[in-house]
Amino acid sequence: MEILKTSSLSIGYDSKTVASDINVTLSEGDIIALVGPNGAGKSTLFKTFSTHIKPVGGKIDLFGKDLMSYSPKERAKLLGIVLTERPDDMFLKVFDVVAAGRYPYTGMFGKLDETDENEIKVSLELVGVNHLADRVFNTLSDGEKQKVMIAKAIAQNTPIIILDEPTAFLDYPSKIELFSLLKKLAKEQNKAILFSSHDLELLLRYTDNLWIMAKNKPFAAGQSSELLKNGVIKEYFDLKDIDNQYLMNENK
Amino acid sequence: MKNRRITIGIIGIIILGIILFVLNLFVGSVMVPFEDIFKVLLKVNDDNTLSVIIFNYRLPQALTALLAGAALAVAGLLMQTLFRNPLADPSMLGISSGASLGVGIVILLTGAISGAAVSSFGWWSTIGVSLAAFIGAVLVLFVMLAFSSRMKNMTTLIIIGLMIAYLAGSITDILKFFSLKEDIHAFVIWGMGSFSGVGTSKMTVFAISIIIGLIATFFLSKNLNILLLGEMYAENLGLNIRKNSVVIILVSGYLTAIVTAYCGPIAFVGLAMPHIARFLFKSSDHRLLIPATMLIGMDMALFCNLIARMPGFDGNLPINAVTAFIGAPVVISVIMKSKK
Amino acid sequence: MLVSCGEKSNDTKNKSCAENDNLMQYTSYIDVMHYKSGYYVNISNPWNEKSLGEYYLYPDSLDLPDELENKSVIRTPVKNVVAYSSTQWSVFLEIGEIDRVKGILESDYTDNVEIKRLLAEKKIEDVGIETSLKTEIVINLHPDVILYTPYSTVPKTEIGELTGAVMFPFADYLENHPLGRAEWLKVIGFLTCREDDTNQWFNDIVSRYESLKTLCENADKRPTVFSDLPFEGQWYLPGGASYIAQIFHDAGADYIWSDNNSTASLPVDAETVLSKARNADFWRVMNSTNHKFSYEGLAVENELYTYFKAYKDRNILVCDIRESGYFEKSEYEPDVLLKDFVYAFHPEMLDNEDYTPKYFYRLKDEK
Numbered sequence: 001m002e003i004l005k006t007s008s009l010s011i012g013y014d015s016k017t018v019a020s021d022i023n024v025t026l027s028e029g030d031i032i033a034l035v036g037p038n039g040a041g042k043s044t045l046f047k048t049f050s051t052h053i054k055p056v057g058g059k060i061d062l063f064g065k066d067l068m069s070y071s072p073k074e075r076a077k078l079l080g081i082v083l084t085e086r087p088d089d090m091f092l093k094v095f096d097v098v099a100a101g102r103y104p105y106t107g108m109f110g111k112l113d114e115t116d117e118n119e120i121k122v123s124l125e126l127v128g129v130n131h132l133a134d135r136v137f138n139t140l141s142d143g144e145k146q147k148v149m150i151a152k153a154i155a156q157n158t159p160i161i162i163l164d165e166p167t168a169f170l171d172y173p174s175k176i177e178l179f180s181l182l183k184k185l186a187k188e189q190n191k192a193i194l195f196s197s198h199d200l201e202l203l204l205r206y207t208d209n210l211w212i213m214a215k216n217k218p219f220a221a222g223q224s225s226e227l228l229k230n231g232v233i234k235e236y237f238d239l240k241d242i243d244n245q246y247l248m249n250e251n252k
Numbered sequence: 253m254k255n256r257r258i259t260i261g262i263i264g265i266i267i268l269g270i271i272l273f274v275l276n277l278f279v280g281s282v283m284v285p286f287e288d289i290f291k292v293l294l295k296v297n298d299d300n301t302l303s304v305i306i307f308n309y310r311l312p313q314a315l316t317a318l319l320a321g322a323a324l325a326v327a328g329l330l331m332q333t334l335f336r337n338p339l340a341d342p343s344m345l346g347i348s349s350g351a352s353l354g355v356g357i358v359i360l361l362t363g364a365i366s367g368a369a370v371s372s373f374g375w376w377s378t379i380g381v382s383l384a385a386f387i388g389a390v391l392v393l394f395v396m397l398a399f400s401s402r403m404k405n406m407t408t409l410i411i412i413g414l415m416i417a418y419l420a421g422s423i424t425d426i427l428k429f430f431s432l433k434e435d436i437h438a439f440v441i442w443g444m445g446s447f448s449g450v451g452t453s454k455m456t457v458f459a460i461s462i463i464i465g466l467i468a469t470f471f472l473s474k475n476l477n478i479l480l481l482g483e484m485y486a487e488n489l490g491l492n493i494r495k496n497s498v499v500i501i502l503v504s505g506y507l508t509a510i511v512t513a514y515c516g517p518i519a520f521v522g523l524a525m526p527h528i529a530r531f532l533f534k535s536s537d538h539r540l541l542i543p544a545t546m547l548i549g550m551d552m553a554l555f556c557n558l559i560a561r562m563p564g565f566d567g568n569l570p571i572n573a574v575t576a577f578i579g580a581p582v583v584i585s586v587i588m589k590s591k592k
Numbered sequence: 593m594l595v596s597c598g599e600k601s602n603d604t605k606n607k608s609c610a611e612n613d614n615l616m617q618y619t620s621y622i623d624v625m626h627y628k629s630g631y632y633v634n635i636s637n638p639w640n641e642k643s644l645g646e647y648y649l650y651p652d653s654l655d656l657p658d659e660l661e662n663k664s665v666i667r668t669p670v671k672n673v674v675a676y677s678s679t680q681w682s683v684f685l686e687i688g689e690i691d692r693v694k695g696i697l698e699s700d701y702t703d704n705v706e707i708k709r710l711l712a713e714k715k716i717e718d719v720g721i722e723t724s725l726k727t728e729i730v731i732n733l734h735p736d737v738i739l740y741t742p743y744s745t746v747p748k749t750e751i752g753e754l755t756g757a758v759m760f761p762f763a764d765y766l767e768n769h770p771l772g773r774a775e776w777l778k779v780i781g782f783l784t785c786r787e788d789d790t791n792q793w794f795n796d797i798v799s800r801y802e803s804l805k806t807l808c809e810n811a812d813k814r815p816t817v818f819s820d821l822p823f824e825g826q827w828y829l830p831g832g833a834s835y836i837a838q839i840f841h842d843a844g845a846d847y848i849w850s851d852n853n854s855t856a857s858l859p860v861d862a863e864t865v866l867s868k869a870r871n872a873d874f875w876r877v878m879n880s881t882n883h884k885f886s887y888e889g890l891a892v893e894n895e896l897y898t899y900f901k902a903y904k905d906r907n908i909l910v911c912d913i914r915e916s917g918y919f920e921k922s923e924y925e926p927d928v929l930l931k932d933f934v935y936a937f938h939p940e941m942l943d944n945e946d947y948t949p950k951y952f953y954r955l956k957d958e959k
């Protein structure tokens with residue numbers, strides 16, 4: 001089922017357009033990697049999706065309705081984000097961070113009911129950090145922090161989760177673990193997952209669909225193997241000197 | 253286990269508060285003989301000077317300390333969470349400086365205009381001082397609100413607050429420069445802070461104003477908790493960042509303005525008390541921190557008031573000297589801890 | 593011999609050489625003695641042993657004796673004076689020598705019609721305020737003497753070096769005896785060669801003051817009195833050895849804090865004042881606002897006031913500082929000030945004379 005659809009979307013700040021004519025869709029169970037060199041506008045696109053900034057032109061539909069027409073509360077139940085930013089409070093517990101995901105569902109004083117408690121427990125178990133629940137968030141490793149933030153997004157119970165550079169700062173095994181976790185979420189929970197990454201090599205190995213952005217080049221989307229074959233990846237990443245065969249072989 | 257620790261902690265703070273409150277009533281520069289305590293308590297009598305001192309002087313002063321302490325401490329907590337800065341407090345937003353400027357204008361300028369020092373302080377000038385502090389604080393508050401609704405970046409806002417504080421301070425200094433000695437003296441005294449300015453006659457207005465502000469803070473706890481994740485996350489979770497900042501600044505500014513108007517600019521309570529609450533309960537949950545910070549603020553203000561009025565000094569020590577003496581080490585230890 | 597007189601200590605007059613010679617009777621901080629055809633003046637201070645200054649006043653019409661070449665000399669009568677305080681120029685005005693005053697400070701603060709006129713006609717310049725003197729204007733006035741108010745914290749200003757004028761510390765406000773403070777008017781007499789008139793003026797003040805004081809010494813009953821309003825819960829009470837405490841005493845009343853021997857104001861918290869002064873008969877209050885006080889207004893300001901006996905008995909004595917010109921005029925009318933209090937404390941002593949107080953009046957109940 002189609003969840004999010006952009007039509008002739010232009011993104012940027014005020015009058016400065018960073019990328020334009022973006023026409024993509026995001027459906028249930030999709031797991032899509034957004035790639036592109038630095039400065040291509042990946043975070044601008046994420047900020048536009050999370051309504052932190054307004055689109056410069058075109059529009060974004062969420063379940064067939066204009067994204068901007070949702071109230072912040074409604075939107076919070078449809079689209080969850082995981083950023084590279086981390087809470088740095090001295091006493092904030094892992095449980096509290098995940099519980100924050102329940103914010104759109106709780107009452108005036110944020111009291112958690114049984115459903116909320118249960119959602120939190122499930123989320124913690126799903127990413128495998130239930131043993132850390134009582135730890136202070138600040139004392140965790142980078143990989144653990146990333147998982148907790150994802151648990152927050154799961155507790156938020158949204159059909160879409162957007163992750164900004166989720167593999168940054170992670171060691172190799174943790175990165176692989178993360179990819180399988182995202183895949184699990186897409187398959188088992190039918191969520192649409194969109195994330196950005198620099199790890200081209202890993203992306204080609206573990207994801208099926210890519211969105212590619214580069215400065216002064218049109219927005220491209222498609223299956224990773226196809227994009228590789230028709231030279232789009234090489235072109236967008238400025239890898240002309242590298243043998244196509246090399247990347248292909250690695251991918252096999 | 254965890255809840256027991258919290259319960260014990262809260263009860264402990266309350267008991268300490270009650271002890272401090274009673275000590276505030278019975279300790280002061282005029283000795284109350286132990287055997288007279290019950291006599292005075294049982295028979296409130298205007299003809300008895302001790303009874304007047306306890307019920308008409310010390311009681312309103314203790315109540316003022318209690319309310320002012322709670323208000324300043326919780327205002328500090330709100331600022332620290334909003335700005336995600338452990339050293340934020342209402343004075344950082346220029347609110348206290350605005351209040352000082354207002355009072356400076358009344359004390360220093362009326363002296364210059366009327367040609368006579370206000371330092372002997374007729375009844376109208378006492379009310380004028382409170383009003384001026386409030387107007388000054390609220391004015392700065394609105395300037396800050398105008399900036400904060402236009403700007404999302406909290407660091408920028410803190411810098412603007414500091415600059416406004418400098419501006420207000422320099423205008424105050426210029427006023428001082430052209431003022432009578434007596435007026436400057438009166439202004440300096442106001443700046444030392446005091447819990448005795450409210451008294452019985454203004455207590456009702458003061459108490460109601462403060463309590464309204466204190467109650468309002470409880471309704472902010474959920475949003476404050478979400479802010480701990482960072483603004484981007486909070487926004488994604490459905491929080492209207494600008495509206496929320498405006499409300500938090502309004503509530504903490506309101507509390508600060510009321511206290512400053514009646515008691516003078518009292519430093520360090522807003523800065524230090526939230527840290528004590530956090531470290532004591534090892535928590536960042538505002539549903540606990542808000543009441544805990546208020547209670548600790550009450551205890552601290554009562555303690556400072558007690559120290560300031562210790563028998564032996566014939567006059568009162570300036571409250572600000574006492575709060576700084578206790579608050580500054582707390583702030584230093586917080587910085588040391590958070591840098592580790 | 594004169595040098596040894598200049599080295600005398602602050603509090604005790606040097607009996608061996610100055611007693612008969614000293615032309616000042618009641619002052620603590622200034623001695624004036626004859627020196628040849630002029631005067632020798634020594635001004636001391638309460639803060640340290642060092643003298644504030646030694647000056648020789650010598651008639652301009654005579655040749656200056658050789659030994660005074662390197663001393664601080666003021667040639668009399670003075671020609672161009674800059675006066676820091678209204679207590680200085682008011683004497684010039686009173687004895688008709690105001691044309692010698694060229695510059696005054698803080699002119700905004702006076703209501704004196706004559707001074708206002710002279711300022712408007714530019715006969716007298718306003719030279720700013722103490723903390724920011726209009727230096728260039730002062731230089732342009734070519735003063736030969738600058739009468740300044742000495743403070744413990746403010747160092748002697750450089751204006752003297754710039755103008756070549758003699759800086760003369762007018763320490764009148766430091767005197768704690770009402771007659772001592774008034775006696776400073778004689779200094780203006782010495783400076784203008786009008787000492788006969790000022791001596792007469794002062795002697796009249798003394799005789800009126802002393803006779804009132806003598807009357808009150810015989811009073812059967814001495815009422816008790818305390819002073820001032822608190823600010824931020826704190827009273828700043830006049831010390832037991834202060835100017836006003838002396839007036840209370842001479843007016844036949846007992847000041848509640850008379851056992852304190854300080855001349856400065858004492859910070860005392862409200863409960864101490866309440867416990868000590870609650871039953872005092874009179875309460876002396878200064879009003880520097882433009883508003884009249886009332887019993888109702890005072891009760892609104894601070895409910896504690898209503899517990900004082902003096903409040904209940906409607907025995908609050910108020911001085912409207914601005915309206916009465918208290919700071920400008922009362923210094924040289926200590927006898928009038930005294931009479932105001934005698935009228936309040938012991939009306940019977942004045943033979944029920946129909947007297948209208950000039951400075952301190954009993955606040956009336958409006959009802």
